Amino acid sequence: MIEFVVEGLSSIARYIIPSLLVGIPFYALAVKKVPVYEVFVVGAKDGFTIAVRIIPYLVAILVAVGMFRASGALELLLDFLAPLLNLIGFPAENLPLALMRPLSGSGSLGLLTDLINTNGADSLTAKIGATMYGSSETTFYVLAVYFGSVGVVRSRHAIPAGLFADAVGALSAVYLCKLLLF
């Protein structure tokens, strides 16, 4: 049953992008008589400026995150947090991924791959890890790109709110997998 839903959704997803690429210009051209080629080019022009505009923000965030990862500071934080989280039933093996997820997409994918290879895709550890990975985003990267693209530097409550949601997501992944899968 679940396999069916998963497969159904992914096969629908395969057709979405091509349908949008054809469907939107079709509607515009046939129904509204919009000169689609000319309008497309006008819109596409912004692609370059936006991509270039986010460079300084990306450099700032990714350099700081990269240094933090390379220093091994995360491991020190792990030693400190593991006993605390053990108290609430948070498995120590899943903690590195939970801490890495908001910081780095490639870093957390590496950790997930490692979890699956060492424990097997069938293990609770791997399932918790995959749920964690799939249910949240690289908060700092998204913030740098989204706010950077419009030049917003004062992020106000964005980081506390984002990290709170990440924490809720990670805890939910642990408890949901424990409850529903084993």
Add this chain to the structure above:
Amino acid sequence: MLNYIWFGMMAIAVAAGIYNGTIDDVTAAAIDMAEVSVNIAIGLIGIMALWLGIMKIAEESGLIRVIARGLRPITLRLFPDVPADHPAIGSIVLNMSANMLGLGNAATPLGLKAMEELQELNEQKDTATNSMVMFLAINTSSVQLILPATVVALMGATASDIFITTILATLLSTIAAIFAVKVLEKMKRFAPATVPTAAASEEADHD
């Protein structure tokens, strides 16, 4: 906030680098990541151009407005300071739909378009509005209906096991994000500076 986090991450990295004897890796990472950042941004140019072009067509043909109007009851609550038929709502809705379907490549350009439109409504261009923070928080908590392709590839046959747990976890984290934004935006320490001080406006002049 970002000032302290940004500096803190680098300061902790250097301190931990000295303590762990990984200071050379820290230096290398700083230089590597500076280069990686530019590659990421340059890599975005083409895909951004494609989606922004298609979005412009959707906008000119009135499609965006139709979508925005349809979802008015929800968006009005989440983004009360954005007028219901503003193009930002259309872009936000499209970005969220792309995210839900796991279309990351399309989601980013649509999200940046939404940001640009939210910025038009912003009176203090360097400060995030409540709607911007709400939009970002919903984005980073990642509402998803489809597992990321990477996870499916890694998990193989067991991927369907985590389908339900992932959707539920993402749902809970999105609810948490909305809740956190609504609570925090009322707090004084996160309030946008209403009257720019002399020092702040002087600083702005130098940019």
